[in-house]
Amino acid sequence: MINQLEKMIAFFSEKVGFISSFLILLLIILVAVSVILRYIFSIGFIWLQDLYIWIHAIFILLGIAFTVKNDGHVRIDLFYRSFRNRKKRIVNFLGTIFFGLPLTFLLIFNGLDYFLRSYNLNESSK
Structure with missing residues (x-):
């Protein structure tokens, strides 16, 4: 399943x-x-x-x-390509935790004000 x-x-x-x-x-x-x-x-x-x-x-x-x-x-392959698969998975995981998630939260936090203002003004595309 x-x-x-x-x-x-x-x-x-x-x-x-x-x-x-x-x-x-x-x-x-x-x-x-x-x-x-x-x-x-x-x-x-x-x-x-x-x-x-x-x-x-x-x-x-x-x-x-x-x-x-x-x-x-995109990543810097200078070191990455010589890593074994286990180490590559760890680097990918840490990259997601330390770069991907903070960027996501930053975009949500900063975009929320714009969204709420636009929603309250009833803005729309025409």
């Missing part, structure tokens, strides 16, 4: 990673279209700018899980 669940999660993660790789192409196209419309034709769409901000956020959030699963995060 657990092995089947693990396979389902791995399959889902692979598909999400694959889909998120196409979101970056969509993001590049939307930004290029927005720049061309704005600076060549003097036409600006706020919804288009909102759209590529949302796609960027979705790309990052979907891509994080895929990157962690495939051990693809």
Whole structure:
């Protein structure tokens, strides 16, 4: 049962990673279209700018899980590549504890004020 669940999660993660790789192409196209419309034709769409901000956020959030699963995060390989698997797992765990979690809490703590202010003002994308 657990092995089947693990396979389902791995399959889902692979598909999400694959889909998120196409979101970056969509993001590049939307930004290029927005720049061309704005600076060549003097036409600006706020919804288009909102759209590529949302796609960027979705790309990052979907891509994080895929990157962690495939051990693809950027690191200094000077020492890491010579470590044995056990030591690599320890370094990855400590990196998550000392860098990943504090960054997550920092983003939540700092973003909460912006969220609450926006929510109280009933701001929305149009």
